[in-house]
Amino acid sequence: MQFGIFTVGDVTADPVTGRTPTEAERIKAMVAIGEKAEEVGLDVFATGEHHNPPFVPSSPTTMLGYLAARTERLVLSTATTLITTNDPVKIAEDFAMLQHLSDGRTDLMLGRGNTGPVYPWFGKDIRDGLALAIENYHLLRRLWRERRVDWQGEFRTPLQGFTSTPAPLDATPPFVWHGSIRSPEIAEQAAYYGDGFFHNNIFWNKEHTEQMVRLYRQRYEHYGHGGADQAIVGLGGQVFMAETEAAAKKFFRPYFDNAPVYGHGPSLEEFSDLTPLTVGTPExxxxxxxxxxxxxxxxxxxxxxxxxxGLPLNVVLEQIEILGHEVIPILRTEFENRRPAHVPSDPPTHPSLVAAGPDAPHHLVDPARDRLAAETDGARA
Known part of the structure; x- marks a missing residue:
């Protein structure tokens, strides 16, 4: 099983000291967090993509390419690449380049994002969000799998004999996760292609998470990729640790209370009961x-x-130390002890995808009009 860190890259004032880091400090802090993740034995570092304050990671592949040169083992990913407002051609180029620079230590998570104004900033209409996600991904798959692409769609100019460069490393596209916290259509899309489904459940109760993941698993089996329990699933989480629960809550409470997303809402205890947020001991x-x-x-x-x-960098690095040395080794053992032999322990990696060969489902693409896209277009008509 893979364990890692994801960051949304918010620039938030420390509610205890009142100090706000500069954008440069925050960007370099994210790099330091990625380096620490590898140092303590974690598997993945993922960055979000945002184009509005108070967030700074507007160019994820730039940061991940820099981290690729400073790490040796870490899988470099995103914790959302905006499939709706980014041009699929640019996504294809950027992540193929990152594949080459990282020697294949690359995958990505596609999603619609949660900032409505981003759509008009990039010339899109939020009402087309789902249709954009479906059409753009179909094109992205073809760009990574065909040397010459002819394309006619609804949301971008046509392509005639277009070749995306560079081609994916070893003619093998990076593994794709589809991330969603609320859209059954995205779970359906992930299942249709046999891709991974990531439910970032940090804001949701377990009943909602269970429902979304179950839908994906059922549809994954329906499309013939394997049993429902063999579907590739990822989850989010949020923790803060100290030697005692009381100490952890005392330190973390002002940060929780003033958080830019969920601050000034439910209490720390209420939010912890409702969501996977865990503030307490490593145990x-x-x-x-x-x-x-x-x-x-x-x-x-x-x-x-x-x-x-707004947690200070030194505190975050201490938390990652605890996570890597006291928590993850036990989680690895316990999760693998309960996992049936026929269920994959890890998501696909570049070496495993290369070994599967060019006839594996991961490589194949239907050059005709995609059935899922056709069904969706029909429903919208």
Whole structure:
């Protein structure tokens, strides 16, 4: 099972000291967090994509390319690449380039994003969000799998004999996750292609998470990719740890109370009861995280949010030390002890995808009009 860190890259004032980091400081802090993740034995570092304050990661592949040169083992990913407002041609080029620079240590998570104004900023209409996600991904798949692409769609200019460069490393596209917290259509899309489904459940109760993951698993099996329990699932989480629960809550409470997303709302205790947020001891984090599989099934990737809400960098790095040395080794053992032999322990990686060969489902694409896109267009008509 893969464990890692994801960051949303918010620039938030420290509610204790009142100091706000500069954008340069925040960007360099994200790099330091990625380096620390590798140092303590984590598997994945993922960055979000945002184009509005108070967030800074507007160019994820730039940051991940820099991290590729400073790490050796870490899988470099995103914790959302905006498939709706980015041009699929540019996504194809950027991530193929990152594949080459990282020697294949690259995958990505596609999503619609959660900032409505981003659509008109990039010339799109939010009412087309789902249709954009479906059409743009179909084109992206073809760009990574065909040397010459002829394309006619609804949302971009046509392509005639277009070749995306560079081609994917070893003629093998990066593995794709589809991230969604509320859209069954995205779970359906992930299942249709046999891709991964990531439910970033940090804001949701377990009943909602269970429902979304179950839908994806059922449809994954329906499309013939394997059993429902073999579908590739990732989950989010958020933790803060100390030697005692009381100490953890005392330190973290002002950061929670003033967080840019959920601050000034439910109390820390109410939010912890409702969502996977765990503020307590490493043992409590282990117990809570192991419980995710009770309602989501055996899954392949667990990412934690550690640097949100103005937490100082030195504190975040200490938290990652605790996570890597005291929490993850036990989680690895316990999750694998409960996993049936026929269920994948890890998501696909570049070496495993290359080994599967060019006839594997991951490589194949239907050059005719995509059935899922056709069904969706019909429903919109």
């Amino acid at each position: 409590q984090v282990i117990e809570r995280t192991l419980g995710f599989a009770d309602y989501a099934g055996d899954y392949q990737r667990q990412l934690f949010l550690m640097d949100h809400a």
